[in-house]
Structures are given as C-alpha cells and as structure tokens.
Amino acid sequence: xxxxxxxxxxxxxxxxxxxxxxxxxxxxxxxxxxxxxxxxxxxxxxxxxxxxxxxxxxxxxxxxxxxxxxxxxxxxxxxxxxxxxxxxxxxxxxxxxxxxxxxxxxxxxxxxxxxxxxxxxxxxxxxxxxxxxxxxxxxxxxxxxxxxxxxxxxxxxxxxxxxxxxxxxxxxxxxxxxxxxxxxxxxxxxxxxxxxxx
Numbered sequence: 586x587x588x589x590x591x592x593x594x595x596x597x598x599x600x601x602x603x604x605x606x607x608x609x610x611x612x613x614x615x616x617x618x619x620x621x622x623x624x625x626x627x628x629x630x631x632x633x634x635x636x637x638x639x640x641x642x643x644x645x646x647x648x649x650x651x652x653x654x655x656x657x658x659x660x661x662x663x664x665x666x667x668x669x670x671x672x673x674x675x676x677x678x679x680x681x682x683x684x685x686x687x688x689x690x691x692x693x694x695x696x697x698x699x700x701x702x703x704x705x706x707x708x709x710x711x712x713x714x715x716x717x718x719x720x721x722x723x724x725x726x727x728x729x730x731x732x733x734x735x736x737x738x739x740x741x742x743x744x745x746x747x748x749x750x751x752x753x754x755x756x757x758x759x760x761x762x763x764x765x766x767x768x769x770x771x772x773x774x775x776x777x778x779x780x781x782x783x
Contacts, residue, residue, distance in 0.1 A: 627655035632662040637766050642674030642752040650679030651717050657682040664692045671762040673749035674701055678719045694727035698748040699741045702732040705751060
C-alpha cells in the first residue's frame with residue numbers, strides 16, 4: 586500500500602477503521618499485524634518489487650494522485666513493462682499523472698478505458714470544484730472512453746489496463762486483475778520450463 590505522502594497518519598494518529606463489528610474485528614486486528622497494513626510513500630516504491638497496481642475508487646485521487654510525479658514514474662514503468670494496472674471509479678483520475686518524459690504525451694494515449702461519467706459526477710456537490718473530470722481528460726488526451734448507465738457495473742480491459750466506471754464495478758475489476766496476474770504468472774512459469782528443457 587502506497588500513498589502520496591507516505592502515511593495515513595492524521596495528526597500523529599494511526600489509520601482508523603470505521604464500521605467495525607464483532608464479525609470483522611478479528612480480520613481488522615489480523616490485518617493490522619501485517620506489514621502491508623502500514624502505507625509507504627510513493628517516492629520510496631521500488632517498482633521492480635511489484636507485479637500489479639490497484640488504484641481503488643478513492644475520491645481524493647483527483648486532487649493528489651492526478652498530479653503526482655512519483656506515481657507518474659511508477660505508471661510509466663508499469664506501462665513499459667506491461668504489468669497489470671487496475672483503476673476504479675475516481676481512482677482512474679490517478680492515471681492522469683502518467684506523463685512521458687516530454688511532459689506532454691500521456692502513457693495511456695490510445696488505450697480504451699472507462700471512469701465515472703460526467704453525468705455521474707454532475708450530481709456531486711463538489712463537481713464544480715473538481716480539478717479533473719476523468720471522462721473529459723481521457724477523451725482530451727487520446728484515449729477512447731466508454732461508459733454504461735449511471736451506477737451500472739462497467740469494466741474495460743485493454744491490454745494490461747483494467748478500468749472500472751464506478752464503485753459498483755470494484756468486484757468485477759479486481760477479479761479481472763487477479764485473473765490477469767494469474768495468467769501472467771502461468772506464462773512466466775511455462776516460459777521458464779520451456780527454457781530449462783531447451
């Protein structure tokens with residue numbers, strides 16, 4: 586787990602998990618004990634240690650991830666190496682930062698993708714102040730945008746990029762990410778077997 590500023594500490598406090606009950610409390614306690622429960626800064630990410638990327642449906646992505654130079658370098662590596670990338674809902678706005686060295690070209694130019702539609706976002710009170718409207722950004726920067734009706738499950742897979750239109754698309758998008766990672770792992774395994782035999 587990586588975040589733009591390196592930690593989800595809020596005024597010196599650890600991350601708080603809301604909506605805990607008796608059923609999920611054990612899972613939360615178990616999760617907290619794992620190293621993956623503590624976020625690291627994007628600037629400290631060693632891209633070679635990761636084989637897939639997931640940007641969940643997070644409303645804040647449009648404000649911090651969309652302009653992150655660190656995330657831009659990470660996405661550039663993932664696109665170049667054809668590693669699976671999955672972005673969902675407003676998390677797709679995080680992909681906007683992925684500029685090539687010239688600062689103008691976008692790494693995802695020519696891809697087919699989805700994100701929350703203008704119609705879905707227009708009902709939000711913060712709509713007038715959003716720094717990026719994902720649908721417009723995608724169209725304006727050379728990618729192909731598709732959408733379904735508001736709130737519908739809609740996932741687009743193009744090469745190694747998986748995008749989900751909204752939070753309702755989370756399960757379908759992440760399942761496809763898992764399948765894609767499994768497929769790549771099987772390809773590597775069979776490729777290694779082939780090389781050892783010949």
